[in-house]
């Protein structure tokens with residue numbers, strides 16, 4: 001029962017020793033915080049823009065089946081095949097059926113591609129692929145030229161001189177891609193939004209490599225979550241503007257591409273075949289939960305995760321989502337018996353709720369998840385008994401007043417607080433004694 005918890009704690013301690021990653025994530029957090037402050041100045045009525053976003057999302061959630069049906073019908077008319085999958089395993093199996101081994105395969109390791117763990121699936125099957133993603137957004141905008149990331153890219157390009165500026169590295173990488181990419185490539189990427197009317201897939205990106213690949217590849221496979229639905233294209237502007245304002249502090253999205261289907265006979269660019277893998281992966285289960293379903297309103301700007309003090313320790317270089325969203329979603333997706341502990345991996349500092357353009361109240365949901373975790377016995381019998389004993393002892397005045405018992409308490413429950421945290425010190429005189437004037 002506690003294996004996942006142990007794996008999480010291992011990641012926590014591994015992440016926290018990597019000082020380079022930690023300072024980079026600190027810088028990313030500061031960057032997002034600065035942008036969040038500027039975001040409010042990007043709109044004449046910022047609070048109204050957020051209210052509209054929540055309203056649009058609410059509308060979609062209440063009739064999601066209808067919007068999904070319209071999306072599928074519209075995409076089918078344009079020649080795109082929409083494939084529904086219930087989880088990550090089904091998603092990678094469907095993708096592997098679409099991939100021909102002798103083709104050049106490019107995958108964009110974005111959030112959804114990581115969610116289904118496509119890269120490790122392909123590696124296990126010995127299927128060669130190229131990682132199309134040149135850089136993650138923060139690496140491009142932050143003054144962090146000496147990061148291990150740039151060194152890795154330079155090595156990939158066989159460049160010894162790491163003094164090359166990021167822009168030069170980017171052009172070099174693009175030209176190298178141009179040489180190899182267009183030979184019957186298959187491109188697999190995630191979507192940022194899907195639109196019901198007219199049916200379309202929206203992809204936002206920073207360096208434009210995805211655009212290039214999609215324009216010239218033979219087959220484009222797009223992975224989308226059912227939570228990314230927008231009812232009408234007329235509403236898209238609210239989503240992309242709030243997204244851009246929170247990610248970069250202004251309203252312009254770097255590269256925003258709307259895909260209505262594969263290339264038509266009259267068009268010069270675009271893939272010959274297009275597929276949308278529409279993934280559920282616990283999202284429907286989330287929708288049934290009265291308290292937690294509001295995370296469906298998320299537009300995945302990443303601001304909450306960038307500011308999360310826990311994420312800075314857990315995520316460094318592991319590329320896994322571990323921010324506030326994970327605290328809420330994991331227990332629902334994997335069951336409280338497996339991931340209930342995630343509800344406790346939060347300091348309740350409230351930064352995420354403060355910054356969220358979708359007005360998601362994380363503290364309230366996480367507190368609710370804690371209650372659920374306790375009620376559903378998310379911890380082992382030993383852990384539960386240990387906590388019960390601690391509670392019983394802490395409620396006894398005699399124990400708190402006796403130095404001997406306080407010492408026993410400290411020794412017995414030392415490990416309950418984890419390696420990074422000390423058992424809290426007791427005052428020599430309890431409030432009870434001071435009050436009595438003893």
Ligand code: SF4
Nearest residue numbers: 298299301302304356
């Ligand atoms: S929960 Fe809010 S802040 Fe976090 S990624 Fe989603 S929209 Fe952004």
